Amino acid sequence: MGKFSTYRYLELKDDTSTSHINVRTRSIKQPRRLKKIFIFLLILALCVTYFLGMFAGQAQWFDGLAKSLGYESVYHHAVIIDAGSSGSRVLAYKFRVPFTVFGQPNLDLVDEYFEETKPGLSSYVNDPEKGADTIVQLVKKAEHLIPFDKRRVTPLIVRATAGLRLLPKEKALQLIDEVAKAITKLGYDVGTNSVEIMDGSDEGIFIWYTVNLLHNLIDGETMAALDLGGGSTQITYQLNDQDKKNFPTSDIYTVPAGGDNITLYTHRFSSKELAKLNMSNEKMQKRLQERFLWHTPFKCNQIEHEHDVTHR
Template sequence: MANLLLTLSLWLLAGSPLIQATYYRHHRYIPHYRYREHTANTENLLPDVSNPAPEVTQSGASTNHEIPEVFHPAPESVHPMPEVFHPVPEVVHPAPESYLPPQVLEPAAPVPPFTSRVFYGVMFDAGSTGTRIHIYKFIQKDPVELPVLDSEMYHAIKPGLSEYKYNPEEGGNTIRQLLKIAKKTIPEEDWKRTPVVLRATAGLRLLTDEQAEGILNEVREVFEESPFYVPSNSVSIMNGINEGVLAWVTVNFLTGHLYSNTRRTVGILDLGGGSTQITFLPKSKKTIETAPPSYTARFNLFNNTYELYTHSYLKNGLIAARLATLGALGADGLDWKVFTSPCLPKKYKAEVTFGGYTYKVSGIPDGYAGYKLCYYEVQRVIKGIFHQPYEVKGTNVFYAFSHYFDRANETGLISERGGTVEVRDFKKKAKEVCNKMTKYRPISPFLCMDMTYITCLLKEGFGFKDSTVLHLAKKVNNVETSWALGATFDFFRNFNIH
């Protein structure tokens, strides 16, 4: 049974004042797969998230990660879980001693039928632009079948925890707000056996160790005062490799590809605020052989070994890229400097806050603006940073989400339900937006810059062809497309859950 949830458990976390989105959807998703018993020496699985390796030093220099051939196996001594997760021990009656008189044994009482069990998991995604809480409800109807992911409650608030680097207590209050939603969603009798976990991403990676730890310690205190189950290492920073791999696990689980013996999977493109990830299962060995050592990851899942191409680019998320395009990211003199760009409307002036810093930005009143000038500026941010995988120009299918989805939806490329686009569609829409900034300014004054950056990122960064088709999705089967569900699977593998 411990191996049963090797596949299917995920829990999430998040928090703050400006509400971004809330939904509650029933998701009775039963995979096209019946459970097969794992071998006794299963060496699982996904990368260990407890000790993230920094992607970039404080000076900005890249550091390479050494990726183990096989990710850390589950520890021999598992962490204790609440009593409800452990089976009732079987009572075995000893045989009667030989000197006792014969006895007529009563017929054994019938074994009660297995009753379905409901359990929950809570995962907080502490990103650079906001904190999101994912509350998963699972139902196990049969002791030898995988549990069913019944539903997900999702809620997001702004800003992210990194904005509270000088006021960690206020950051902790945003987590309290989200825990109130968990208390309303989960029955009170299940609180003490429902784990809460928070994983922070690029927003906290960009802070100093002291600033990040101050925020994380505050979150730990909030968790401890809550009525939920708080496991060890419940609060930590996730490294970029795990972020890409776990998002890949989530999307391929929800699309049913992890249960197929064909090994047909989909790649993922995630564009956050502080970082961006690309992850896919190569069809050609040359992709792995020509990739830098830190750009691959191998792990076992569902009796299959996967070797993925995956990398996370810190400071290349959408919001960080805006500031890099403006020349503001990492600059000094923020109290008096004004950063300008032809990617912004000529009469636009504003103050932008990111990572706890405030930047003065504006368009160029007496200068030129438009797609060509904007593309030139954005290209300087991407050039020389990205590795282009050998087979990315091939037939791999990619799902793109987060800011890819948001910007495509805001410009009318897709509807709220998502859809498919070609890379050239981003380019065409970017030209339209940049040449009609006044029309699109009410949506966002950064829309020209963002669409141009996405176009340049896909073409110049990753090396996709104009004809490459991308599936844009915010949700699959009513579950958010993010690393959260995959992180829940990874979390539960460390426990002997029944």
């Protein structure tokens, strides 16, 4: 009986030792297994992020996929009046907001409408009501693009340029006030700053934005822009930090571009200044180069490049 008990004790002891080893082995294997799972999930997350990042710049791919899954696009509209010195133009736009994964979505232009009337708003300096009516008629011509139920949330912006800047201040403000009163009756989103006389520097900056956005250069090496208007001419281009000291501070502006701030130089020539110069195109080009461009190299479209342009 004693031998049997001793044998049983040894057997139980061996079983306990084996069980202890098995538990220890499982406890060692479990963290290793969790570590492998963690590494796998980490690699999977990195791969997904990488591929999503590749497609993030391909908004059309994501947008097309979203539409196939039933995504409903959101549409926005805007009506802009350019009250220039030689004529007034209406530019109506229809945009859609595409589906996007990363960042803020860009607006896709779906449709647009353009119409022009002459003479310019400044020609009605002695008849502000008639001048305002020309603007109203332009807006009405674009109504086919703006659904009636969307007009109250559609911004209507009027910007007058050199034609009104050259008028006596009181006369110019009378025209602006009459236009503001007239367009508030059309049912659009019209605010206190919807009708204004644009500063010459704003004209230059906006044309610079237009040129570089159309060429997709905002984030890279930008181009200069020369706006030849009926009552003024603006020249605008980007400056680096070293060039700032060569220009008057009144012609230097800091503006947002590509997620950062950049410095632009813009200068306006009035029609009177240009008339006083009385130069040929060749002499004018030389004058501009000597005065503005001698120390600031930038890219331009190729001189020998030709293409047809249709002005509507």
